Amino acid sequence: MEAKLKIVPCTDANRILLKNYRLKKGQEQWTAMPLAAMEQCDTDKDRYPFLLLWDLQLAGFFRSE
Template sequence: MSVEFVNYNNQYKELVEDYQVTEEQLQFTNSPLAALELCETDADRYPIIVFHNSQLVSFFVLYINKGVEPYSDNCNAILLRSLSTDYRHLRKGFSKSILSQLPQFIKQKFININEIILAVNAENKTAQDLYKKIGFVDNEKRIQWRNSQQIIMNYAL
């Protein structure tokens, strides 16, 4: 499935405002609008929107430098945060397609990066299984976030 990664800018604001996430999704991730607020004050956060056939289907943030520190000692790692799929596009294979294409995108945009890190809620078995299928590995590190345990996973580039 073909998807296009685009660096977010304000020309896409209305599309992101129309982006739909459910309360169930928000148990495991930030909304794009909340994530964008954090990006405004942190130059190490890179918001990315994902299109399929000119429709906004997904959103995530790539975080470098200090953002990686709680998750990894690797100064050449990048943290994947706030990954979500618009509710209207769930269960269509977008997450798998995005995660499969993400390593190549990162290699092109962040030439010094050699590892992708993410945190997944211990209760979110569906996401854990997907990450493992793509090639992410549970590195046995755990952190607390929003009163729940997060499993730290990594993908070597």
């Protein structure tokens, strides 16, 4: 059986998925919002953004430094 969860690099092609990404109320204090984090990745080439996809739907975002 193929895993449903995939970790993929964030590219210009799939970056559109971040536009509608929302957190539950109160969670924003624990993490950066993806679009703001992407701006940091755009200016700092030592940061690498990734998307977590569950059945091709955006489930999360993280960046490695």
